[in-house]
Amino acid sequence: MGREMVTGARNGDQIFLLEPAYTRTSFEQNMALPDRTLDAYATARAGATALIHDAMNTADAPEVVIESLIEAATAASPRWRYTCGKVARQVSVLRRLVPERMFDKSLRKQMRLPA
Template sequence: MNKTNPGVALVTGASTGIGHATAKTLQNAGFRVFGTSRRAVAQRTDGVTMLTCDVTDDRSVAKLVYDVLAEAGRIDLLVNNAGVGLIGGAEESSTVQAQALFDVNVFGVLRVTNAVLPAMRRQGKGRIVNLSSVLGLIPAPYSALYASTKHAIEGYSESLDHELRPFGIRVVLVEPAYTRTSFEENLARPDNLLDVYDAARAGMDVIMRKAIETGDAPEVVAETVLKAATAPVPRGRYAAGKMARQVSLLRRFVPASAFDKSLRKQNGLPA
């Protein structure tokens, strides 16, 4: 593989939003790209091959990787992008709902990664880019369970990277902030709504919609994924967009009490 032929990329959740933009950006950069969607979609006209995969199903994931290897012979880059959201008070979700969220956002990443790793080890090289979020770095009132999945991906990715370096494989994180996608329209709602959280939940809905309307374009995140995927010596994490970079710096250098006060103010919470 070289700059003119960087190899074969597999992007999960590539039918819309960040995944769609990422697949297109990688294809334009020379990758042969396979994208996935949970349900069958029309084949794209930009050179990206779309395949059906449910990341919560072991057999579906195994078939996906088998089909890509049968057609392309290798997988050089895996972008774990598939995920779902959930907004509401943490106690408004049953453990069943929380487990379903983790099954997509965390165990889905584990399933696809584990399925791809044998091929990457045989090749002696590979890159895995996991889509995290600034909510993997900071608290997220009324998104506690979603933020927990991203915190989990952060710890998993950093740890896995150390395990895989001897095989020529690197694992990196890309951390977007609010992005102009249909993410908020696809948010799950708590399965045990409590009146006590109605006002706060409605307020967070408004804040999120406004933030997404003024957020980064999906292409900003896609370009960051490309950078993380092709850097000869990658960093462990890449903030995607101006807001994400600002949040990352603030989290690292602002005193905890000041950060706490600012976060509550930004989220419309009483001091």
């Protein structure tokens, strides 16, 4: 969730937004780490790390995103947005149907953030 990907052709023929949820990749293994961390954020860092670790147990395979990319790239008239996988579709539907305040509360709970 939250890793949105905008892609398109350089000539401007196709622009679309891919919206994946959690996806099993080695993305975090390539991130740059700070020389020194701030103790004030230790709890938040540990919580975020645990959340991502838990989410990867049920995350979509990268092929789910590739399938959406191929669908968008080969469509005669591509849509503006493509959700990638079941969870991403559920979030998209909820965002449209549930009042903003309730959606935000649910998302904060899922992300293990204070209400």
